[in-house]
Amino acid sequence: MHAYRSHTCAALNKTHVGETIRLSGWVHRVRDHGGVLFIDLRDHYGITQVLADSDSPAFAALEKVRAEWVIRIDGRVKARDAALVNPKIPTGEIEVYATGMEVLGPAEELPLPVFGDQDYPEETRLTYRFLDLRRETMHQNMMLPPNVVRWLRQKMWDQGFNEFQTPIITASSPEGARDFLVPSRLHPGKFYALPQAPQQFKQLIQVAGFDRYFQIAPCFRDEDPRADRSPTDFYQLDLEMSFVTQDDVFAAVQPVLQGLFEHFGEGRKVYADWPHIAYRDALKWYGSDKPDLRNPIKMQDVSEHFRGSGFAIFAKLLENEGTEIRAIPAPTGGSRKFCDRMNAFAQQQGLPGMGYIFWRKAEDGSMEAAGPLAKNIGPERTEAIRLQLGLGEGDAAFFLGGKAEQFEAVAGRARNVIGEELGLTEKDCFRFAWIVDFPMYEKTDDGKIDFSHNPFSMPQGGLEALNGDPLKVYAYQYDLACNGYEVISGGIRNHKPEIMYKAFELAGYPNSEVDKRFGGMVKAFKYGAPPHGGCAAGIDRLVMLLADTSNIREVIMFPMNQRAEDLLMNAPSEPTNEQLRELRLRVLPKEA
Numbered sequence: 001m002h003a004y005r006s007h008t009c010a011a012l013n014k015t016h017v018g019e020t021i022r023l024s025g026w027v028h029r030v031r032d033h034g035g036v037l038f039i040d041l042r043d044h045y046g047i048t049q050v051l052a053d054s055d056s057p058a059f060a061a062l063e064k065v066r067a068e069w070v071i072r073i074d075g076r077v078k079a080r081d082a083a084l085v086n087p088k089i090p091t092g093e094i095e096v097y098a099t100g101m102e103v104l105g106p107a108e109e110l111p112l113p114v115f116g117d118q119d120y121p122e123e124t125r126l127t128y129r130f131l132d133l134r135r136e137t138m139h140q141n142m143m144l145p146p147n148v149v150r151w152l153r154q155k156m157w158d159q160g161f162n163e164f165q166t167p168i169i170t171a172s173s174p175e176g177a178r179d180f181l182v183p184s185r186l187h188p189g190k191f192y193a194l195p196q197a198p199q200q201f202k203q204l205i206q207v208a209g210f211d212r213y214f215q216i217a218p219c220f221r222d223e224d225p226r227a228d229r230s231p232t233d234f235y236q237l238d239l240e241m242s243f244v245t246q247d248d249v250f251a252a253v254q255p256v257l258q259g260l261f262e263h264f265g266e267g268r269k270v271y272a273d274w275p276h277i278a279y280r281d282a283l284k285w286y287g288s289d290k291p292d293l294r295n296p297i298k299m300q301d302v303s304e305h306f307r308g309s310g311f312a313i314f315a316k317l318l319e320n321e322g323t324e325i326r327a328i329p330a331p332t333g334g335s336r337k338f339c340d341r342m343n344a345f346a347q348q349q350g351l352p353g354m355g356y357i358f359w360r361k362a363e364d365g366s367m368e369a370a371g372p373l374a375k376n377i378g379p380e381r382t383e384a385i386r387l388q389l390g391l392g393e394g395d396a397a398f399f400l401g402g403k404a405e406q407f408e409a410v411a412g413r414a415r416n417v418i419g420e421e422l423g424l425t426e427k428d429c430f431r432f433a434w435i436v437d438f439p440m441y442e443k444t445d446d447g448k449i450d451f452s453h454n455p456f457s458m459p460q461g462g463l464e465a466l467n468g469d470p471l472k473v474y475a476y477q478y479d480l481a482c483n484g485y486e487v488i489s490g491g492i493r494n495h496k497p498e499i500m501y502k503a504f505e506l507a508g509y510p511n512s513e514v515d516k517r518f519g520g521m522v523k524a525f526k527y528g529a530p531p532h533g534g535c536a537a538g539i540d541r542l543v544m545l546l547a548d549t550s551n552i553r554e555v556i557m558f559p560m561n562q563r564a565e566d567l568l569m570n571a572p573s574e575p576t577n578e579q580l581r582e583l584r585l586r587v588l589p590k591e592a
Contacts, residue, residue, distance in 0.1 A: 004072060004104075010046025014093050016077045021096065023048060024072045024104065026134065027065050029115050037062050039098075041073060044139075049086075049095040050075065058101040068114055068134070070105035073098050122553070127567040129558055141555050144264065145543050149216055151263060152237050152539070155256045161214040161239060166201035168218065173200060173517070178222035180232075188584040194220035194233075197536060199456060200521045202240040203493055206532040207524040214239040216539070222564075227551050228485055228541060231564040240534030246476055246492055249533050250274075250434060253480070253488065257537065261430050264546045269429040274480075278437040282481075283404065284326075287412020289438075292484030293431040295419030299411060302327040302399070305385050311376040314355070317401045325401040326411060329389045330418050333396040334358035338421070339371065342398055345417060349410045351400070357382060358396035367393045416484070430482055430545070438477040441470040441506065450507050453477050457491035458533075459503060466502045476533070487542055490535020497525045 004024040012021065025043035039050040039062065050073050052059045058073075065071055075096040086092030111127075112120045114134045125132040132138055153163070172179045172193040179193040195201075198217050205213045217238040225231035241249060254274060261270045275293075282289050285298045303325045306314040317323050333339070339356040346354040355373045362368040369382040389397055398414065400407040419425040440459050442452035449470050457475040459465045465473050480488035494500050500522065504514045515522060543555045553559040560566055580586065 008045040009041055009043040009048040010090050012048055012077055012091050012094050012096070014079060017079045017094060019077050020074070020099075021077055022072065022074050023050075023096065025070070026114075027067055027069045027071060030065065030067065032063075039065070041071070041096075042134075046091060047089055048091045049080075050098050051078070051095045052098040056098050058098040061101045061103075062098060065101075065103070066107065068107040068110060068131070069103060070107075072102045072104055074100035123561065123567065126553075126559070126561050129568050133557070138554070141543075141547050141549075142557055144547055145539065145555060145557075148260065148264060148543055148546070149235075149539065151260060152256065153216065155259065156214040156237070156239070159212075159252060159256070161212040162210060163215060164205060164210070164213055165215060166195070166198040166205075166217065168194065170195050170201075171517070180220045180222050183583045183585055185583055196221050197236070198238055199454070200518065202238060202534065203456065203495075203521060203532065204524055206240055206242045207495075207527075207529045209242075211242045212239075213241075213534075217536070225560070225562045225564060228544065230540065230552060230556060230559060231562070232560050235539045236536040237539055238534070238536045240532060242530040242532045244492075244531070244533050246436070246478060246533065249490060249492075249535060250478075253535065253537075254432075257432070257480070257487075257542075260542065261546065265430065267428075271429065271431050274432045274434055276434045276436050279435055279439065280437070282433075282435050283408055287408045287410075287415055288484070289435050289479065290481040290484060290486040291412075291433060291435075292416060292419075292425070293433055293481075294426040294429060294483060295416060296424060297329055297331075297415050297419055299326050299328050299415060300389060301325070302385055302388060305381045305388075306377065306399075306401075309377040309381055311355070311373055314399070314401050322403050323401065324404060325399055326404075326407070327385065327389055328354075328398040328400075328411060328415050328418060329391055330396040330398060330422060331391065331424065332394055332422050333418060334360055334394045335396075336370070339396055339398075341421075342414065342418065345414060346400070346410060349413065351407065351410055354414065355399040356396055357385065357399075359386060359391060359393050361393055373399065432480060432482050435479045435481055436477075437474045438479075439471065440473040440475040440477075440503070443471065448508060454489070454491050455504065455507070456493050456500075458494045459499065463496075463499045463502060466499070466506060470506045478535070480535075480537075482545060485541055485545065486538075487545070488535050488537045490533065492531070492533035495525055495529040495531055497522055500525070 001022050006022045009023055009025050023041055025041045028040040028042035028047060031038040035054050037052045037059065041048050041050050052062045073096060075098040077094050078097050080093055080095055110131065112124055112131055114131060117137060133142060169182060169192045173196065177196055179196065182192040182194060184190045184192060197219050198215060202213055215238045217236050218233060219236055220233045223229065223231055241252065258270055258272060279289055282291055287299065301324050303318055306325045307318050309315050314325050335358065339358055343353045343356065357369050357371045357374045359367055359369055369379065374382045385397065391397060400411050439452050441449050444450050454477060457477040460474045460476055476492035478490055479486050494503060501511050501514060540552050540556055544552050547555050549555065558568065
């Protein structure tokens with residue numbers, strides 16, 4: 001017999017009754033029923049119940065074991081009594097009568113339990129991640145990423161993509177986040193960078209003529225952490241294609257991702273209609289460039305109904321250039337109690353509040369508008385708003401005003417809250433949308449022009465478009481949103497050197513700086529570059545959605561905490577003096 005096991009803890013069933021077997025695993029739970037011990041033995045595959053009574057040669061040794069000890073069990077397979085069958089596990093019809101036991105790895109007192117789903121502080125869970133990962137929910141979560149990656153990899157090969165690996169140690173590149181720099185020992189004073197994405201390399205692969213590339217690519221970005229984003233590193237399904245338009249990329253991606261969610265979605269509906277929504281419209285309608293379309297609420301501009309009205313706050317606001325009044329429809333939200341609650345929500349978000357109107361049945365049986373706004377602007381304007389928003393009796397609408405960038409994000413969050421609280425947001429489904437026509441440039445806080453997204457995207461209109469107002473230039477840049485999260489970002493690339501020089505010039509990069517930072521790619525484009533484009537899907541975020549969790553750390557094996565610290569491995573750590581001398585580096589003391 002094998003030194004450790006003849007079967008796994010999920011393999012035994014009624015066909016094995018009477019056999020002598022050997023199992024190894026962790027003690028999941030011990031139950032002492034007065035002279036009879038029941039031990040749930042767990043391994044990667046499942047759980048088997050082990051039984052020992054006072055007649056068992058292993059009884060005395062088994063009395064000493066505790067939770068999470070690693071033990072080996074020798075025994076005979078017995079059928080459970082019909083009343084004791086556990087239909088929830090594959091081994092529920094049998095148990096193993098122990099005839100021998102060996103301790104393979106004793107465990108100290110546990111800092112957090114493995115049995116059950118008790119809620120423990122995240123700092124404790126990350127410090128003892130190896131214990132946290134033994135818990136059933138976490139074990140299931142961790143099996144999802146490798147299966148997703150295997151499925152994606154096969155689908156990409158099936159679509160004619162070839163898998164290539166790109167360098168991990170490379171040059172710094174502006175991708176919208178801070179680089180992790182790596183000092184060079186052989187070239188003192190110079191630094192490599194860990195790639196934020198394989199952007200330049202995958203474009204060079206197209207210039208080299210390989211047509212369809214993909215990679216399960218590690219990416220490194222020194223970012224502020226969020227619940228849906230790792231602060232240091234992540235993996236993405238990276239792809240690039242030659243001789244394609246934006247629609248060609250969409251056509252290649254949709255069957256892969258839709259198939260993925262259908263396969264791993266556990267019966268949740270996956271909508272096949274993936275609308276194309278312009279970035280400006282996404283902000284206007286949903287207050288977000290990653291809208292959750294499970295929520296049917298669409299915001300609208302209702303400025304004309306308040307211009308010159310009796311509601312002085314909005315009327316005066318609209319006298320300023322660039323201001324508007326936006327309405328958030330709330331079907332079935334027509335009660336003062338709900339309206340007051342949403343007004344309080346806006347105040348919690350840092351705004352003075354949200355105006356509202358709700359429609360109810362009047363004493364004479366007709367429908368009337370109620371709320372402070374309705375009294376101020378009168379029945380004619382109120383009725384016009386109701387008709388524009390398509391609302392009726394029992395419904396409400398909320399209003400925010402000013403410059404869009406000042407209230408849009410709060411409006412988007414309010415839309416989500418309204419959808420959830422009123423039961424309008426659809427459950428157990430996935431809704432995708434392509435967000436297109438991103439602005440090529442944006443104005444920074446200090447008034448300078450900079451790239452708003454990927455600097456390597458082709459401007460719509462080419463070189464001619466760059467000769468006008470940069471803030472009016474759109475890029476062939478797109479994102480894919482799903483249930484309120486960005487899951488893909490990509491673009492059709494700028495493959496013409498003259499357009500690239502001009503695009504970077506507008507963002508403050510002279511030609512010499514472009515040659516210095518992106519010399520390899522610019523040089524390649526001068527020797528015949530095909531039109532090409534692609535995108536990248538964040539695998540951890542895809543898995544997060546499939547696992548139905550809003551915290552990405554729940555699906556990453558060894559994540560950093562929210563301060564970008566690895567509590568298990570004690571990273572980041574201080575370098576030794578010898579390491580610093582070898583790299584010719586000096587660490588400055590922290591400023592007081």
